[in-house]
Amino acid sequence: xxxxxxxxVRLSEIDDAASSVxxxxxxxxxxxxxxRTSHSRLQLLLEGEKKQLAEAEALLLQQKxxxxxxxxxxxxxxxxxxxxxxxxxxxxxxxxxxxLRRNARDKEEEQERLNAAIGEKxxxxxxxxxxxxxxxxxxxxxxxxxxxxxxxxxAELAEKTQGRDNYVGQLPKTLFKRYERIRTKxxxxxxxxKDGTCMGCRxxxxxxxxxxxxxxxxxxxxxxxxxxxxxxxxxAEFYVSDPNYQAPPAQEAEEGAPEVVDAEKxxxxxxxx
Ligand SMILES: [Zn+2]
Numbered sequence: 266x267x268x269x270x271x272x273x274v275r276l277s278e279i280d281d282a283a284s285s286v287x288x289x290x291x292x293x294x295x296x297x298x299x300x301r302t303s304h305s306r307l308q309l310l311l312e313g314e315k316k317q318l319a320e321a322e323a324l325l326l327q328q329k330x331x332x333x334x335x336x337x338x339x340x341x342x343x344x345x346x347x348x349x350x351x352x353x354x355x356x357x358x359x360x361x362x363x364x365l366r367r368n369a370r371d372k373e374e375e376q377e378r379l380n381a382a383i384g385e386k387x388x389x390x391x392x393x394x395x396x397x398x399x400x401x402x403x404x405x406x407x408x409x410x411x412x413x414x415x416x417x418x419x420a421e422l423a424e425k426t427q428g429r430d431n432y433v434g435q436l437p438k439t440l441f442k443r444y445e446r447i448r449t450k451x452x453x454x455x456x457x458x459k460d461g462t463c464m465g466c467r468x469x470x471x472x473x474x475x476x477x478x479x480x481x482x483x484x485x486x487x488x489x490x491x492x493x494x495x496x497x498x499x500x501a502e503f504y505v506s507d508p509n510y511q512a513p514p515a516q517e518a519e520e521g522a523p524e525v526v527d528a529e530k531x532x533x534x535x536x537x538x
Contacts, residue, residue, distance in 0.1 A: 267481035269436060270495050271503035273444060275510065276432040277455035277493075280448060283425040290418045297411045304404045307397050314393065318386050325379045332372040339365045428509045440484060444493065451492055458487075458494040466490035 342365060346358035433441055447454035456465035461475045468489040470478075478485060481499035486492060504510055 266483060267499060268503060269440065270481050270484060270493075271500040271507075272432045272435045273440070273455050273484065273493055274495055274500060275507070276429065276436070276444065277448075277453060279426055279429045279432070281453050283422055284452070286418050286422045286425060290415065290422065293411050293415055293418075297408060300404050300407055304400060307393075307400055311390070311393055311397055314386065314390050318383065318390065321379055321383050321386065325376060325383065328372055328376050328379065332369060332376065335365055335369045335372060339369065431509045443484075447486075447492055451490060453492065455493045455495060456487070456490075458496050463487040463490060463492070463494060465492040470494070 339362060342358055342361045346355060346362065349355040349358055436444070444454045451465070453465070456463060458464065458470060458475060458478050461470055461472065462468065463470055465487060466489050468487060470487070474485065474488075475496075477483070478494055478496045479499055481496070485494050487494055504512075
């Protein structure tokens with residue numbers, strides 16, 4: 266059982282050391298996704314405006330064709346007026362021409378309105394297109410740097426989690442699942458019990474529980490923060506005999522158990538974070 270506690274501690278040391286890398290790795294795609302969403306929203310907006318512009322241009326063309334037709338009808342009406350045989354025919358031709366002239370004026374006004382609207386739309390679209398181009402360039406840049414950073418982080422993560430599988434493989438499945446459950450909930454799953462206190466949440470542990478932790482006969486959890494507890498002395502021997510454990514180079518010393526000192530620092534630092 267003591268050995269299982271040691272494997273849990275090692276697993277936790279590895280995971281705690283890798284947690285900031287893991288966090289950044291999971292945050293990066295989210296950030297990029299946000300930019301990508303803005304990018305497609307802008308693109309959609311721009312496409313909508315392009316469509317509106319095309320519609321206005323089609324309408325203008327139609328108005329011009331109709332104006333030309335009115336022009337033709339007007340010249341025909343004029344011809345009729347010139348050939349009028351009597352006052353009644355003359356009057357009818359005049360009335361027709363008045364109507365057509367009014368029509369022509371309306372079409373002219375409509376064309377002016379459309380021309381103005383098209384001009385305005387072209388201008389706003391040019392501005393929007395420029396902004397979109399800037400944004401697209403920014404997005405590409407962001408994407409490239411995120412991809413580069415993700416590759417770096419993955420390499421870093423692989424390095425930091427080296428040997429993790431060894432410890433996972435040693436643990437009973439249910440215990441590993443419990444470890445992962447606590448880690449997901451609390452950020453870190455294993456903390457030291459020191460001077461009668463849980464170093465994860467600072468709870469003063471019941472003396473009997475603290476005493477039992479020294480024996481290391483069972484995997485016990487803090488009654489308050491539910492993290493798995495261990496007492497350093499109960500597992501210190503395993504660091505020395507563990508072929509998968511490498512003491513950090515800076516911590517090499519002759520006396521005592523230097524690895525343990527370093528591990529303690531790691532655990533304390535992360536549990537306080
Ligand atoms: Zn606690």
